[in-house]
Amino acid sequence: MEPKVLTGEHFINGDIACAEGAIAAGCTFFGAYPITPATEVAERMSERLPDVCGIFIQMEDEIAAMTSILGAAWTGVKTMTATSGPGFSLMMETVGLAVVTETPCVVVNVQRGGPSTGLPTMGAQADMMQAKWGSHGDYEIIAIAPSSPQEMFDLTIEAFNLSEKYRVPVFIMSDEVVGHMSEKVLIPEAKEIKTVARIKPKGRKDQFKPYQPGENGVPPMPAIGDGYNVHVTGLTHDEQGYPVMSVDTQKDMMNRLLSKIRDNLDDIIRTEEYLLDDADIVIVSYGVSARTAFTAVDMARQMGIRVGLLRLITVWPFPEEMIRDLSKRVKGFVTVEINMGQISREVQRCAGANAPSYLVGHAGGTVITPDEVIHLIKEAF
Amino acid sequence: MKYWRAPLDTDEIAVVRGKVYIINDRCKGCGYCIEFCPREVLEFSKEFNIKGYHPPVVKSDGCLNCHYCELLCPEFAIYTVEAD
Amino acid sequence: MAKAKANQKVHPLEELIRTERLPHIWCSGCGVGTVFSACLAAIQETGIDHKKFSMVSGIGCSGRGAGYVKLDSFHTTHGRSIPFATGIKMANPSLNVIVFSGDGDLFAIGGNHFIHAARRNMDITVICINNFIYGMTGGQVAATTPHMDRSATTPYGNPEMPFNLPLMAYASGATYVARWTMIHSRDLTDSFVEAINHRGFSFIEVLSPCPINYGRRNKIKSLDMLKLFADNTIIKNNADPAELDIDFKKGVVLGKFVDIDKPTPDENYEKVCMMR
Structure with missing residues (x-):
């Protein structure tokens, strides 16, 4: 063992x-x-x-x-x-x-x-x-x-x-x-190694509401057999966990499900910055493509082009604010990803009219090479 | 119920009597309890319940506390207990 | 069934019902409530601590069962009650997990999960209310609709043949297989008690009327359906599962068909993997 x-x-x-x-x-x-x-x-x-x-x-x-x-x-x-x-x-x-x-x-x-x-x-x-x-x-x-x-x-x-x-x-x-x-x-x-365990409910079992939000908008979660007699359903439900087919219940439930993430972005979002402070051009990348991006940044810097990298460690929720802020001071964005344009669209959405956003991507099969990134940077900027 | 013959110890056996409780407002009027009561002690009430159904009502005191109405009712609307 | 105390003013199953949710959604004359009631009576009768039970349902009329039982209960996605129950049972084998769902949920969209849980002899109790139709969506043909019966999607009669559910359960490896109708409520309750106490995959098919979406189209009133259940059925324990096709003209065979002892995956996992 x-x-x-x-x-x-x-x-x-x-x-x-x-x-x-x-x-x-x-x-x-x-x-x-x-x-x-x-x-x-x-x-x-x-x-x-x-x-x-x-x-x-x-x-x-x-x-x-x-x-x-x-x-x-x-x-x-x-x-x-x-x-x-x-x-x-x-x-x-x-x-x-x-x-x-x-x-x-x-x-x-x-x-x-x-x-x-x-x-x-x-x-x-x-x-x-x-x-x-x-x-x-x-x-x-x-x-x-x-x-x-x-x-x-x-x-x-x-x-x-x-x-x-x-x-x-x-x-x-x-x-x-x-x-x-x-x-x-x-x-x-x-x-x-820091590990986190879900928060368990306390207090009277007969008054427990399984979907009453606790800290950070997240309800405490009992386990089967704890004696809380929870009902859990995929239907739209109220705080008791009971299905309620109403516009208000749908609204309340949805608001909380979304806000428990949207209100805690600072705690959730993780990114890594590489030579971003003085960058004119920002590469946005994640996963294996970020490895390409690091090399591309170094190559571009050697050529005298001020390129930096924003590596997304969490891709969702998307760091909208960060991209929006960057878009106000940079010449443009280059998203490096092995697809035909997915996260690049998010970057484009957040940058809006402030800065152009380009994709270095291709259909699956191989990783993207730093040369492809450099090629695009030279062409576009 | 018809028997071929009466059991020999009929006189010595105390017959259990039941009392029927009906939770009127839970009833949806399917009539299963009325139809399948082996002692035929139930009938539809003339009254409406809150949902607009005619719940059952006890028409005779023949209940033997067999619980069949209680078992059959899909609405948890009827049950029997042993009468005092 | 629990013996109600004299002058008791509450229904004997009250402790297991989320009464604040009544009335339930099941139509007048629907048999699901009766089967549900038998299931709760069986839970009471086992004498097992209610905390040690969990009920899992899928989607459909019968799938709403989990919403009315005062236990840790789960109303999952369509067809997925068995894998959900499998997760519960394997992660905490001390729990008694009851799957309470319908024929459409368990045998069409969830058919694959059913046969595999039976193959594994997963120690769960699967109660299938067979009303021969998709009730909640308005009466479309199901994998259990008899040949030539009418439904919302077979307006000229069902051209297909239905499953023989006990045969499928048996062939897949279930170690307890029974069939009853909802009016055989005493046998049904006894069967549920046996199934809960049975170690291994237990399956009980319960024939039940859907007066609105099956009965109406096939010109059979719910009371007549119940009389059919009473008069045109034969109780034959240990009957050959291959001969359990549903045909009320010939007589539908009810009873307990399989009750055998085989090791379950939770105990085997412990032996094979943990105590190696």
Whole structure:
């Protein structure tokens, strides 16, 4: 039996690092369905979960995998599933249920080329908008984009913490390249790892309202068997959790579901800045493409072009204010991502008429090269 | 109910008597309790309940506390208890 | 059923009902309430602490069951009650998880989940109210609608054949399989008690009338449907599951068909993975 936290230096790929991050974060339930290039997450979890008295179950499809982790989450445990594009599409139904029932869970999407079966063994970043809008209705979720195996470890812990704190599904929007890339991963000692657990209710059980907001607009969450007799439904519900088909209930519920994220952006949004202070041109990038962007910034600087990088660690919620502020003082934005224009549109929306926004992107399959970025910068500015 | 013959110990057995309680406003008037009562002690009331249905009413005191109306009622609107 | 105390002024199942939510949504003459009531009576009769129960429903009329029971209860998405219940059971095997849902939910959109939970012998109790139709959406043909019956989407009669649900459960690996109708409420309650106490995947099909969306189109009043349940059914325990097709002309077979002992995935997981 291995310990919960494998403290030390490891040479492992992103998928394995993600699984180790989950275990270190306290995940004890994984609902699986195999899919390239995310399968290694499931394989590692199947090996590791029994070490921490956790449950691994391979379900009959991704719908069931995603649904099982919601059921398990209500028993009071931290849960995760991992998939790629086609499975992510199937999970979207249950993502909506997770959002509306405020069930904490972590969903890893190791992105591959799409649409449909697409390019199973090659990377892409083309599910970014699906992460935001893939299930029906308005909602807010949190999506994190790791750029390295080390971040697959660190940010998986972060994903669990945010999920527990805000009772919201958190997506780890990785990609085939980061998932399959092996690098050195430093796993700290267990006591140095900060983990967050959901807040449990206190007080009289017969007066408990499961959806009465507590701190940060997030309601405390009991577990099945605690004696609170909660009713949890995917229908529009009031604070008691009971379905109420009215315009007002819909409005109140939606406002709170959105505001618990929108009112806490400072706590949720994580970005990294590189040579941004004096930059005329800002590259916006995330995940594996950010690695390209770092090199492109250095190359441009050598050529005397003042380029800086804003790396999105959390992609959703989107750092609108940050882009808006930058747009007032820079010549323009370049978004680097492996798709035909997704986050670049967000940048364009936030920059508005203040500064132009360009895309360096292509269909899935390969990473973007720094040369492509430099080429565009030279052409456009 | 018809029997082929009366049990020999009929005189010695104390017959359980039941009392029917009806929660009128829960009733949706399906009539299952009336139709399936083995003792036929119920009938539709002339009165309307809050939802506009005719709930059942006890017409005779033959209830043997078999609980069948209670089991069959889809509305939790009727139950029986052993009469004192 | 619980024995009501003399002069008790509340319904004996009151402690398990979210009474503030009554009246429930089920139409006059709908059998779901009766089956629901039998289920609550069975929960009471097991004597198990109510905190140790959880009810999971899917979508549809029967799927509203979870909304009226005073337990930790979950009204999930369409067809997904079984994987949700699977998550609960595996994460906390000490809980008794009851899936209360309908034929459309469990056997059309949720069919795949059903057969796999049965294959695993997942230790949950699945109650399927079979009213032969999609009730909530207005009476469209279901995977259980008898051949040639009319529905909102088979106006000329159903050209397809329905499932034999106990056969499917048996073939998939369920270790407790029974069928009753809602008027056999005593047998039904007993069967629910057995199923809750059964270790492994238990499945009970309960035939139930939908007077509005099935009965009306097929010219059968709810009372006549109930009489059909009473008169045209045969109780035959251990009947061959292959011979359980529903045909009221021939007589519909009711009873307990399967009750066997097999290890469950939660106990096996512990043996195979944790105690290795």
